[in-house]
Amino acid sequence: MPDNGAPIGVFDSGVGGLTVAKEIMAQIPNERIVYFGDTARVPYGSKSKATITKFTKQIVRFLMTQDVKALVIACNTMSAYAIDEVEKEVSLPVIGVVKPGARVAVSQTKNKRIGVIATEGTIGSGMYERFITNIDPTVNVLGKACPLFCPLVEEGMLDDPVTDEVARRYLKELMDQDIDTLIMGCTHYPLLAPALKRLVGDKVRLVNPAYETARELKEMLTENGMLNDKPFNEQGKDHEFYVSDLADKFTRFAAEILDNNGINTRKVDIETY
Amino acid sequence: MPDNGAPIGVFDSGVGGLTVAKEIMAQIPNERIVYFGDTARVPYGSKSKATITKFTKQIVRFLMTQDVKALVIACNTMSAYAIDEVEKEVSLPVIGVVKPGARVAVSQTKNKRIGVIATEGTIGSGMYERFITNIDPTVNVLGKACPLFCPLVEEGMLDDPVTDEVARRYLKELMDQDIDTLIMGCTHYPLLAPALKRLVGDKVRLVNPAYETARELKEMLTENGMLNDKPFNEQGKDHEFYVSDLADKFTRFAAEILDNNGINTRKVDIETY
Numbered sequence: 001m002p003d004n005g006a007p008i009g010v011f012d013s014g015v016g017g018l019t020v021a022k023e024i025m026a027q028i029p030n031e032r033i034v035y036f037g038d039t040a041r042v043p044y045g046s047k048s049k050a051t052i053t054k055f056t057k058q059i060v061r062f063l064m065t066q067d068v069k070a071l072v073i074a075c076n077t078m079s080a081y082a083i084d085e086v087e088k089e090v091s092l093p094v095i096g097v098v099k100p101g102a103r104v105a106v107s108q109t110k111n112k113r114i115g116v117i118a119t120e121g122t123i124g125s126g127m128y129e130r131f132i133t134n135i136d137p138t139v140n141v142l143g144k145a146c147p148l149f150c151p152l153v154e155e156g157m158l159d160d161p162v163t164d165e166v167a168r169r170y171l172k173e174l175m176d177q178d179i180d181t182l183i184m185g186c187t188h189y190p191l192l193a194p195a196l197k198r199l200v201g202d203k204v205r206l207v208n209p210a211y212e213t214a215r216e217l218k219e220m221l222t223e224n225g226m227l228n229d230k231p232f233n234e235q236g237k238d239h240e241f242y243v244s245d246l247a248d249k250f251t252r253f254a255a256e257i258l259d260n261n262g263i264n265t266r267k268v269d270i271e272t273y
Numbered sequence: 274m275p276d277n278g279a280p281i282g283v284f285d286s287g288v289g290g291l292t293v294a295k296e297i298m299a300q301i302p303n304e305r306i307v308y309f310g311d312t313a314r315v316p317y318g319s320k321s322k323a324t325i326t327k328f329t330k331q332i333v334r335f336l337m338t339q340d341v342k343a344l345v346i347a348c349n350t351m352s353a354y355a356i357d358e359v360e361k362e363v364s365l366p367v368i369g370v371v372k373p374g375a376r377v378a379v380s381q382t383k384n385k386r387i388g389v390i391a392t393e394g395t396i397g398s399g400m401y402e403r404f405i406t407n408i409d410p411t412v413n414v415l416g417k418a419c420p421l422f423c424p425l426v427e428e429g430m431l432d433d434p435v436t437d438e439v440a441r442r443y444l445k446e447l448m449d450q451d452i453d454t455l456i457m458g459c460t461h462y463p464l465l466a467p468a469l470k471r472l473v474g475d476k477v478r479l480v481n482p483a484y485e486t487a488r489e490l491k492e493m494l495t496e497n498g499m500l501n502d503k504p505f506n507e508q509g510k511d512h513e514f515y516v517s518d519l520a521d522k523f524t525r526f527a528a529e530i531l532d533n534n535g536i537n538t539r540k541v542d543i544e545t546y
């Protein structure tokens with residue numbers, strides 16, 4: 001078993017999972033992170049369960065070589081399709097973003113009508129619905145795939161009438177069904193939160209699974225006595241970042257999201273794992 | 274050497290190359306096609322030269338197992354980044370979509386101002402500019418990456434005010450510079466031709482490299498005595514389609530593009546080649 005000083009493995013199909021890494025750094029600042037982003041094969045959102053499971057297992061095998069003490073699946077599509085397989089593969093604690101997001105949405109809804117916006121894969125998997133109705137079978141879950149949101153975020157069109165119009169169309173169906181809670185079920189979407197908020201108004205609460213995932217990770221580490229009690233700056237090691245392509249581009253993106261100019265990203269040949 | 278009855282290998286990062294396959298079927302209907310689409314790792318447009326070259330070589334190695342007599346790189350990004358490597362790897366004739374598109378654009382421009390719209394990778398590679406100025410160094414080439422066009426096409430938003438607005442922004446710079454010819458340098462873009470035409474008006478000619486590529490392939494096969502002179506329906510074999518993911522989804526898309534309900538798509542584990 002890795003000791004408490006071992007890092008947390010956090011992984012995603014690309015850069016989106018950095019929003020989860022950032023929450024972990026904020027909520028449990030002693031923990032060191034080894035991050036992997038599959039930038040050579042991104043996006044995962046419209047690929048099959050079989051392919052996503054295969055890619056996920058390769059990533060897990062790579063992170064196991066880094067002696068991590070826990071795994072965080074920071075990608076909704078991977079969490080939805082492959083968390084069971086990952087749990088079978090390793091004996092470490094595994095946390096995905098779907099369950100924490102589902103749990104907090106159930107605790108917040110008043111009228112028991114929860115909307116979920118996510119990739120085609122995440123919506124198609126039905127996992128948010130399954131987790132939510134497991135907790136409370138009387139909740140109505142309304143899912144909507146939003147394939148243009150990721151490309152719009154990656155084009156930097158966060159505050160733009162084009163994005164507003166696309167969002168209006170995607171959300172119309174959910175708003176017509178009177179949801180009072182909306183899960184932003186893809187790591188890119190919280191960057192659209194201001195645009196989404198303008199559209200849904202004050203009566204709909206937005207749920208960001210990244211925040212809830214970090215909270216759940218902290219709880220799990222605390223309960224199992226696995227927290228790192230050594231201050232980060234005394235550990236003599238930094239967070240580590242790995243990708244399957246375009247390390248420099250990732251470094252620039254990570255520097256911005258994490259507000260850290262000391263990031264060094266290494267490329268891994270993930271298909272060999 | 275494969276005989277004249279051998280098929281043509283046509284490949285792309287996904288479904289877009291079917292527009293090239295369709296042109297080949299129309300212009301040289303005796304030729305049989307073995308198509309590969311890398312639907313597990315699509316899109317290629319914003320990935321690195323190293324990664325695209327590696328993926329391309331795997332695809333070429335797979336197609337070589339199918340005893341093809343020539344290769345057509347039906348993807349602009351792969352043609353731009355990896356055609357030299359493919360030519361080194363095999364002793365068969367290789368045709369990419371970039372050179373034929375460049376050639377016809379040069380023959381059509383009057384004011385020697387050619388615009389190119391394509392993925393980030395294709396624009397970043399500078400290959401259209403290189404081929405065009407090799408033919409005529411006095412031509413000005415103005416490139417513009419349009420990362421939202423593929424997702425918009427895949428959402429089916431071909432005739433939509435959102436797409437019109439995105440196109441207006443992408444093309445503004447090119448129109449301001451008074452181009453008279455516009456290369457649609459990504460296999461998805463010809464599906465936006467009506468929207469692009471509305472925007473650029475009659476004074477700008479749109480170039481579709483798919484058409485020119487099929488024409489060049491026909492010329493090459495003719496010159497080298499490699500044409501299949503047996504009528505297609507007497508060959509006893511059909512076109513073949515392979516993908517790395519989501520074979521059923523590909524079949525539906527191919528049936529629509531090629532107007533053929535007899536398509537059967539098989540999945541290949543491309544990373545093992």
